[in-house]
Amino acid sequence: MFDLTGTVALVTGGNGGIGLAMAKGLAEHGARVVITGRNPAKNAEALAALPAGSLAVELDLAAPGATEVLLDKVLAEAGRLDILVNNAGMNIRKRPEEISDAEWSSILEINLGALMRLTRAAYPSLKASGRGRVINIGSILSIFGVPFSPAYGASKGAVVQYTKSLAAAWAAEGITANTVLPGWVETELTDGARRDVPGLYDKILSRTPMGRWGRPDDLAAIAVFLASEEARFVTGTAIPVDGGFATLG
Template sequence: MGVSVFSLKGKLALITGGGTGIGLGIAKTMIEAGAKVVITGRRETVLQEAVDTLGKNAHYRVNDITEKETLPAMVEDIENSIGPIDILVNNAGTHHKATAQETSDKDFERILQTNVMSVFALTRECARYMLQRKKGSVIMIGSMAGLFGIDKIVAYGTSKTALTGLVNALVTEYSKSNVRVNAIAPGWITSNMFLNAIANDPQRKQQITNRIAMDHFGQTEDIGHAAVFLSSEAAKYITGVVLPVDGGATVNF
């Protein structure tokens, strides 16, 4: 047992939205744990810079997950040219800040397309290979907004709640083939998306700070370490969980 049970040596992880923020933090910690990673995103310059920082065990593919018709070919390309995908981290997502009354059908659909439907489509494509090999780990990056209500993000909160339902449904089908499906629910993590969300809104920042039981925001590597654990042999009997990494925000009033 010992440290090796937490190792990802010899494993390949596909991380969507891996060029920045939480995705980059996950890529970094997985490489430190011995994995190779493939990061995806829409902007090649961002991905190239990330790979240059991450080193020789990092690769990238330019991809927009909302273009679902491109996903089968991308997964096949990675499987054939880099190696079998052992770990899928569904990290890419988008945000929309508006009250419910100001959220249009188009806005709502756009968030669900990216945060739920694209996640399912990519998971299904990766699972084609994982189920045949009878091993694999799928991780959804959820949110505190999927565990309790937060105002002004009705579409985002609904999409992240839907991921819990997706986890539950996939567990019932994938578990017999030893493909595990879990979610991480990050709290307030220092990333561009979060910092942009609270910029120019000191009242909201104070509200968030009051909610966290610990005395600081999280770091992207905090999510990365949780993802490493859930993908490792240390978690081989863990499937169907939603793991909050939130400094106690879910239980603190």
């Protein structure tokens, strides 16, 4: 079960945190993995942690034409694309009355706009695969609100709805589309929040039934499952991986 041999997986933002953990999981189950990231040093370090034959592409997904450049590289080097993990994202922690138009736009551009363009451009390859998989990384903030991440929460909520549209539109062609909703995970993205928001770390601990923050490798298995043939009848879902945080309402 969960054998991904012969498939090619593209993981955006795959040079660290949740993205790298998912890339490792997919590679361990047989997929050839391509990761993207803007930092060449982090890309090289991540590539060293992946099996031989993995690829890293230095890329800013917000740059004009970036999605076409990326897909051309993937197809030229790997010959196909079966699994797309849209993990790249950003956040700016400000209250709703403080965030500027430019900051709002930059967050939605990366978290939603670039995701949409890459998924749209990947469609012919996913269709040709016969078993295409789209795995979009949302957030527990797709469900809950916090006062310091209005644009991030809005973008991730939109990702859930966009994914449902993908699932409805592409199911007949064997393509599944699902959203993973990470809870509070110890990554670079949450480092600042743990540092800047007084009491946040302990507040999360106190309402998480599992009694800890998540680790990036807690997200690897859900990516493997959703990418596998065993998940062929699972589409349009939004799956929390949060230590039970969402169960408390």
